Amino acid sequence: MMFGVTRSNYLFGGIVCCIIFLSSQIVASSYVDAAFAEYTSLGQATTAAQGNVAAAFSNPALLSTLKKSFIGSQSSSRYDSDISIHNIYATQHIKGLDLGLHVPVKQISNISETEANNSDEGVEIGSLSDIQIELQLSVSKCLTEHVSVGMSLKGEAHKLANETAKGIGLDLGLATDFNSVNVGARIENIVSKKIWSTGEEESLPTLYHLGVSYSPFETIMLLSDIVLGETKTLNLAAITQLTKNLSIQSGVADVLDTKKWGLGLDLDLSGFHITYSMSSAHVLGANHTLGVSLAY
Amino acid sequence: MLFVAILSQIIHADPLSPMGILVQKRGVSSLSFQRDLTPLSASPKRIKIIQIKNRRGLQVQGSEEPLRLYEFEVGSDIEALSEEINGQADVVYAEPLYPVQIFQTPNDTGYAYQDYLKESSLKFLDYIPENEGVVVAVLDTGVDRYHEDLSLNMWQNIADPINGLDDDGNGFVDDLNGYNFCGYTYETPDNDPMDQHSHGTHLSGLISAEQNNSIGIAGINSKTKIMAVKFLDERGYGNQLDAAMAIRYAVDNGADIINCSWGFYRKNTVLEDAMAYAESKGVIVIAAMGNTNTNLKEYPAAFSSVWAIGASSDSEERAHFSSIGEHIDFSVPGQDIYSLINGNSYGFKSGTSQSSAIMTGIVAKLLSNNPEATKSELYTLLKSVSTQSEAKDLILGYGIPDIEDLLLKLNLTEVDEEETVVVSFVGTMSISRFMNYPNPIIDSTTFGFESNESGAEIEIVIYNQLGDKVDSLSATSSSGYNKISWTPDTLLNGTYFYRTIITGTSDTYTKKGKLIVLQ
The missing domain is CATH 3.40.50.200 (Peptidase S8/S53 domain)
Structure with a gap:
């Protein structure tokens, strides 16, 4: 495998260095749960899901595997409406670089504010909320016909109860393929810092994702992810192309423990994609996500 | 959203403000039903005749005119308008109609x-x-x-x-x-x-x-x-x-x-x-x-x-x-x-x-x-x-x-x-006031609740926003107010979910809740 050096390689490398430099200066970090239908319908096994726009915002290297540019929006209700997430996103190929922009907004409302009364028993005194907005800028570059790398810079503003925080984080990704096997890798939060109005500083744990996908038939793709961090998680999924315009997705996140299943479908109407997923977090309730996007 | 907010403010503007003015006039002549008050500083938007009936459906006020309810726009000074009406001829009383x-x-x-x-x-x-x-x-x-x-x-x-x-x-x-x-x-x-x-x-x-x-x-x-x-x-x-x-x-x-x-x-x-x-x-x-x-x-x-x-x-x-x-x-x-x-x-x-x-x-x-x-x-x-x-x-x-x-x-x-008549609570486990306090959690929190049953098994599981279990607690209930302490040592600031299952001899109580770690 050759790694030829061109002008665009220099440009990409410069951007990477610039982003890493900036991320180390801005001293903040953020993380908003993935807001895409595919994230749940594929059981979070998205690291090697080549050609999938939602997966490209998990593993930025996958941006270079998209055949078209996308613009879209999705809305998600999690745990029987305890959490609502809305996002907008767009991807574009510009001068050898594949760029992605993603803005998710998450809101959790009606959180009881409580305190102890004079008898040291709990009393409810009000209601609190948790609101996060994130700006994710992703860039990907094909190094060779079969290898691409990417990164995502994430900026975040967070209001939690009466405190606020600002943060920044950085993910790196890699995508490659060998015959009909696709391999993806992602280092999530390789840089991460978040500063609260209380003065507290936090860093999100760095997670290492390794994904493999394989298509035994033209209409089926099997996916698996291993996530290594403080715990180890195995995620499995499958994408089945039922017709030219309709595919269904199914997956199980954390197969070895909580087994959160997900189902979804993607309907392609002449470039307009309608995406829906539902999943279960068992005792916490059901998740539903609906989205629409335009591929051009 | 703005419309909803404004509508909500109108509906709940002030639940304790008077709803109108009840006016009782003297029945001095048969024409009195037609005669209204002299003009007020604010015009009523509606005047209703109120019939207070007895068990046979008859007016109980005898020869008096029926009550009238004067309704004004939201924000009107009902107290002042009542005083205005009270000062007029043939008015027995005019009183704000208060909510209860x-x-x-x-x-x-x-x-x-x-x-x-x-x-x-x-x-x-x-x-x-x-x-x-x-x-x-x-x-x-x-x-x-x-x-x-x-x-x-x-x-x-x-x-x-x-x-x-x-x-x-x-x-x-x-x-x-x-x-x-x-x-x-x-x-x-x-x-x-x-x-x-x-x-x-x-x-x-x-x-x-x-x-x-x-x-x-x-x-x-x-x-x-x-x-x-x-x-x-x-x-x-x-x-x-x-x-x-x-x-x-x-x-x-x-x-x-x-x-x-x-x-x-x-x-x-x-x-x-x-x-x-x-x-x-x-x-x-x-x-x-x-x-x-x-x-x-x-x-x-x-x-x-x-x-x-x-x-x-x-x-x-x-x-x-x-x-x-x-x-x-x-x-x-x-x-x-x-x-x-x-x-x-x-x-x-x-x-x-x-x-x-x-x-x-x-x-x-x-x-x-x-x-x-x-x-x-x-x-x-x-x-x-x-x-x-x-x-x-x-x-x-x-x-x-x-x-x-x-x-x-x-x-x-x-x-x-x-x-002796048995005053019993047989067959019913009662759990109430389940909550963690304080919330937000600075250092530690207490899960507290009322129970009428001792010996019930309590399990509390805490989840992050991805639905992954991050901690769990277990205890046994006593009759009265129960307290279970929890310290989120290693959790990042944010919102977490908990689910409680209390299994008694006859019933099972479950509750899902949200808590904030903010250290």
């Missing part, structure tokens, strides 16, 4: 569980036989007449079955199960007094829930019939005119006692007239003092003909929320009282509302033993056995009736243990 509301401290104000039928002198109520024949009208948010622990004790007006006709000619069509006066002022009453709030159902259970049926609780006099007379809406709000109509309905349809666990700090002639009407018919009206912890008079409790009931604590002192004043007659327990909740449920509520209902149950029980007893005789009897019978004060009135002493007065002996 239930007296109930929120369930989460936090008080230790009190088994008032076991640990106070009220336990001796078991030794007083209960008999049929007493009808208690619960004027409130309605009653869940299908509740498993109350349905057999609901009053029915069998003379007016549901057939679209006013069979008994009492002016109310199909009032088989009582009547709903909520909205009478605006001509939208109906014949369905179902409870949409649970306040009225909770009170009714205290008075007359079934005894010894192996479910739920035991009412103080379970042979009492509950007449459901609704005039408070699903939020617990109503107005004095609807209340007055509800009182007249209860009196005219055979109530012996009327329980009023609601009120407002301004009085009103229409309401006062209705109370006087009840008094004239020998009906006992028992009302809650209010939960303001001040000497603010609340009506109807402050009307002289009404028994005003305050709340006592488990240490037989005034409950901290209970209002005080020279008009208070008696005090009875009102903290963390367990009774019925809509939909075959049960729960705790606190307030002078509950105290009023407990006193209503006591009076109903006494009256069932001596239907000829007068209001005055019953009052004197209860006063004579109360803890401050010779030294009435503003705090507890004559104090708390000592039922053991009452047994001696009534010359009743304790029945054999085997014959």
